[in-house]
Amino acid sequence: xxxxxxxxxxxxxxxxxxxxxxxxxxxxxxxxxxxxxxxxxxxxxxxxxxxxxxxxxxxxxxxxxxxxxxxxxxxxxxxxxxxxxxxxxxxxxxxxxxxxxxxxxxxxxxxxxxxxxxxxxxxxxxxxxxxxxxxxxxxxxxxxxxxxxxxxxxxxxxxxxxxxxxxxxxxxxxxxxxxxxxxxxxxxxxxxxxxxxxxxxxxxxxxxxxxxxxxxxxxxxxxxxxxxxxxxxxxxxxxxxxxxxxxxxxxxxxxxxxxxxxxxxxxxxxxxxxxxxxxxxxxxxxxx
Amino acid sequence: xxxxxxxxxxxxxxxxxxxxxxxxxxxxxxxxxxxxxxxxxxxxxxxxxxxxxxxxxxxxxxxxxxxxxxxxxxxxxxxxxxxxxxxxxxxxxxxxxxxxxxxxxxxxxxxxxxxxxxxxxxxxxxxxxxxxxxxxxxxxxxxxxxxxxxxxxxxxxxxxxxxxxxxxxxxxxxxxxxxxxxxxxxxxxxxxxxxxxxxxxxxxxxxxxxxxxxxxxxxxxxxxxxxxxxxxxxxxxxxxxxxxxxxxxxxxxxxxxx
Numbered sequence: 001x002x003x004x005x006x007x008x009x010x011x012x013x014x015x016x017x018x019x020x021x022x023x024x025x026x027x028x029x030x031x032x033x034x035x036x037x038x039x040x041x042x043x044x045x046x047x048x049x050x051x052x053x054x055x056x057x058x059x060x061x062x063x064x065x066x067x068x069x070x071x072x073x074x075x076x077x078x079x080x081x082x083x084x085x086x087x088x089x090x091x092x093x094x095x096x097x098x099x100x101x102x103x104x105x106x107x108x109x110x111x112x113x114x115x116x117x118x119x120x121x122x123x124x125x126x127x128x129x130x131x132x133x134x135x136x137x138x139x140x141x142x143x144x145x146x147x148x149x150x151x152x153x154x155x156x157x158x159x160x161x162x163x164x165x166x167x168x169x170x171x172x173x174x175x176x177x178x179x180x181x182x183x184x185x186x187x188x189x190x191x192x193x194x195x196x197x198x199x200x201x202x203x204x205x206x207x208x209x210x211x212x213x214x215x216x217x218x219x220x221x222x223x224x225x226x227x228x229x230x231x232x233x234x235x236x237x238x239x240x241x242x243x244x245x246x247x248x249x250x251x252x253x254x255x256x257x258x259x260x261x262x263x264x265x266x267x268x269x270x271x272x273x274x275x276x277x278x279x280x281x282x283x284x285x286x287x288x
Numbered sequence: 289x290x291x292x293x294x295x296x297x298x299x300x301x302x303x304x305x306x307x308x309x310x311x312x313x314x315x316x317x318x319x320x321x322x323x324x325x326x327x328x329x330x331x332x333x334x335x336x337x338x339x340x341x342x343x344x345x346x347x348x349x350x351x352x353x354x355x356x357x358x359x360x361x362x363x364x365x366x367x368x369x370x371x372x373x374x375x376x377x378x379x380x381x382x383x384x385x386x387x388x389x390x391x392x393x394x395x396x397x398x399x400x401x402x403x404x405x406x407x408x409x410x411x412x413x414x415x416x417x418x419x420x421x422x423x424x425x426x427x428x429x430x431x432x433x434x435x436x437x438x439x440x441x442x443x444x445x446x447x448x449x450x451x452x453x454x455x456x457x458x459x460x461x462x463x464x465x466x467x468x469x470x471x472x473x474x475x476x477x478x479x480x481x482x483x484x485x486x487x488x489x490x491x492x493x494x495x496x497x498x499x500x501x502x503x504x505x506x507x508x509x510x511x512x513x514x515x516x517x518x519x520x521x522x523x524x525x526x527x528x529x530x531x532x533x534x535x536x537x538x539x540x541x542x543x544x545x546x
Contacts, residue, residue, distance in 0.1 A: 053505050078507060086505045093498035097514060098449045099425040105515035110507030120517055136517075138297055138423065140452035154506065 004028035004067075005194050006052060006162050011061035013218075022058070023218035029162065034188065034195040036226075037062065038206045039215035040240040045198035046089075047242040048215075049164050052196070054059075054174055056078050082111050085155035089167040091147035098138050100131065100150050107158040118157075125157035128187060130179075145176040149183070156187060163187070164196045169204060175200070181208050205246045206266035207231065214239065230266055246271050289391040291350070292419055300345040301421040303506065306430035308525030309422050312339070317414040319533050323540035327405050329410035331539070335532060336413035354416055362408055370401035424448050429516050442512045453495065501541050 006029040013022035020045045036044050050056040051063055054070055054077050063070045070080050070272060085107075088094045098118040104125055114151040128130040129149040134142060142150065148168070155163060168184070169177040178200040181204055188195050190266050199205070205212055206226040214222040214229060216239035222229050230236070230247050243251060247266040253259040296302065301309065303332075320332040340346045373391045377383045383392025424444075431441050461484050463472065470480035503512075 005492055051502070055501055055504055064512070078509075081505060084503070088502045088505075090497065090498065092453045093495050095500040096447060096449060096503060096512065098452075099514070101517060106503075106508075107506040109513040109515065110541065115515065122515065136297075136302070138293070138425065139449060141297070158506065179367035228477065249346065254468045276406065 001213050002164055005031040005065070007064040007195070008048065008058075008272060009062050011048070011051060011058040011063065011065065013044075013051060013056060013058050015047075021218050022051070024061070025156065025215070025218070025220055027213055027220065027223075028100075029194055029196055030189070031213060032192050033210040033246055034197070034208055035198065036186070036209040036212045036213060037198045038200065038202065038205065038212060038229075038233045038241055039198070040200060042217070043239075044217040044218040045215060046166055047218075049086055049166055049196075049198060052162075052164055053084050074088075078111075082158055084162045084164060085158055085160035087152050087155050087163070087165040087168065090280050091144070091151040092256055094151045094154070095147060096138050098140065100139055100142070101126075102135060103139065103150060104154045107154055111158060112149050121157045121159065122153075125153040126158060128190075129153040129183060143174055145180075148176075148180065150170065152180075152183070159191070160193065162196065163192045164207060166198050167200075168197055169201045179201055184208075200241070203227065203246075206244055206247070206270075214238075214241065226266060227264060250274065292354070293424070295346055295350065296423045297419050298345075299421040300422060302426070303520045304421075304522070304525060306422050306426040307433065308523070309418055310427075310528070312417040312428055312525055313414050315529055316362045316535050316536075319409040319536050319540070320407060320414065323536065324403065324407065325540055325543055327543060328540045329406040329538055331536060333406070333413045334350045336410070337416045340417045340420050343378070344417070346420045349384065349418065351413075351420070356421075358408070358412055362405060366401045369404060370397045372397050379467055390458040397498070404507040426519075427519065437512065445512070446519050450492070450495070454488060454492055457491055458484060461487060502533035 008025050008027040009248075011022050011025045012020075014020050018025060025044070025048060025150050027037075027048075037048070044179055047056060051058055051107065054063075054072060057072055064070065065080060070076065075208055077237060093104050097106070100121060104122045105118050108121050113121070123132070128136065129152050131146060131149045131153060134146060134150070139147065139150070149169075152163075152165075152168075163184070165184070168180055171181060184197075185208060187193060197209070209226055212222075212224065212226050212229045213220060214236065221239055222232050222235050230243055233243060233251065242248065244266050246252075247264070249263045250261060250271055254261055259278065261274040263274050265274045316332055316335065319492075320329055321339045323329070337348070337351055338352055370393050371391065372394055373389050374380070375389060376386070376394070377390035379394050380390060380392035381395055381398065383390045385391075414521040425448075428441050428445050428448075432438075433446075455536075465480045465484065469476070
């Protein structure tokens with residue numbers, strides 16, 4: 001594994017009502033990569049994310065940003081929050097201003113940047129998320145997908161090094177999902193930021209993510225590249241997750257129908273390659 | 289209210305500095321109230337309607353419809369001024385005798401009432417011009433520049449934003465309830481409405497919590513700082529307002545000396 005930008009070391013968090021939300025989580029977010037945190041509802045993903053940004057302070061254990069433990073003083077928090085940005089699940093709970101433009105300007109203004117710099121950053125963030133044409137529109141006239149983009153722009157305008165997104169694809173239609181994911185990939189490529197996404201949209205993980213953590217009831221149950229993690233089928237099913245659809249199909253084909261694929265395909269292109277390879281080797285035809 | 293909001297954002301004057309519109313509205317309103325003359329009031333109505341319809345692109349039908357809203361209150365108020373009671377019927381234009389007292393309309397009462405009526409319509413037109421051509425977000429910008437206390441502008445902004453969020457929520461809940469016959473009879477209707485209101489309250493509370501968290505994540509330190517919008521540089525609004533109002537004042541003074 002390469003250099004890590006954000007790290008959780010044996011983090012425990014207990015809510016005031018006694019819920020043990022995080023149970024000894026150790027996790028490293030690699031610089032410049034996309035990391036997925038998979039887990040069913042109530043697995044503790046959101047709590048962990050709030051710890052990454054310093055909103056919640058772990059009871060025991062520590063969070064490290066860029067190799068050093070985060071500083072919970074006022075100044076330290078200000079610094080951290082300009083480096084680690086969170087996009088929350090419901091944009092309606094994140095966008096506080098009725099003006100899209102003004103909402104996006106909020107974060108960079110809190111960083112005490114000069115007005116011209118803020119204006120430039122807001123414009124760039126809006127261009128990057130494809131909402132520049134909505135500049136003078138009121139927030140309530142936007143579609144859900146557009147609001148989501150505005151929420152992302154509001155965090156991108158702060159030029160964070162790590163972008164943390166809670167369920168970025170929830171509630172979007174299929175084309176909306178791929179647009180948002182493409183947008184994130186482009187932002188990552190151009191700005192070199194690290195992206196962390198919490199999701200239960202399993203099919204996007206092998207397509208867009210480099211590394212995966214699987215959480216259940218506040219604990220880490222598996223980690224590795226998507227390939228690695230999705231080969232641990234039984235663990236995944238135990239924690240109410242599943243394989244990507246394509247992976248599931250390939251599993252059935254090899255288990256029940258005796259296809260002998262050379263690779264463990266999880267995406268359409270991988271499956272296509274595996275099936276073609278099999279076809280060309282003639283094995284599939286012999287089976288019939 | 290929602291359609292006013294829509295017109296305000298799509299108005300041709302939406303890109304103009306809200307200060308100019310505030311200046312126009314309140315100066316003209318002030319002159320209308322000061323002059324206290326039906327001719328001036330009538331002129332103010334024409335100016336405000338003209339500005340909203342011709343310059344702002346607001347359909348005249350909408351403006352007229354909105355003017356109907358205060359009409360009920362206005363008519364009741366005006367009637368109580370127009371109608372007087374007296375022991376003799378000689379001063380009245382029209383009167384009826386009720387138990388030895390004459391109740392009716394005197395000429396001065398009628399003039400007073402008419403003056404007041406037109407003056408009220410004129411003032412309301414000025415305010416309608418403002419609300420139909422100025423989005424709330426611009427108005428808030430202007431209020432910030434006028435150094436209105438931050439608490440006030442921030443609260444106003446948040447309330448305005450969340451009116452729409454909660455309205456959408458309550459709409460969805462209402463549909464869900466009515467699709468299960470929640471409003472089929474009066475009594476179930478009341479019960480469903482109570483459930484809707486309490487759920488909405490809890491929802492609003494949860495949202496406020498989430499909003500606070502997300503603001504904190506973006507470095508909130510107790511102040512909702514935002515960048516003011518940039519507006520059209522033209523100062524034509526100030527000049528127009530000044531010229532029109534000087535003309536109005538001159539006319540008013542001339543009418544007084546007639």
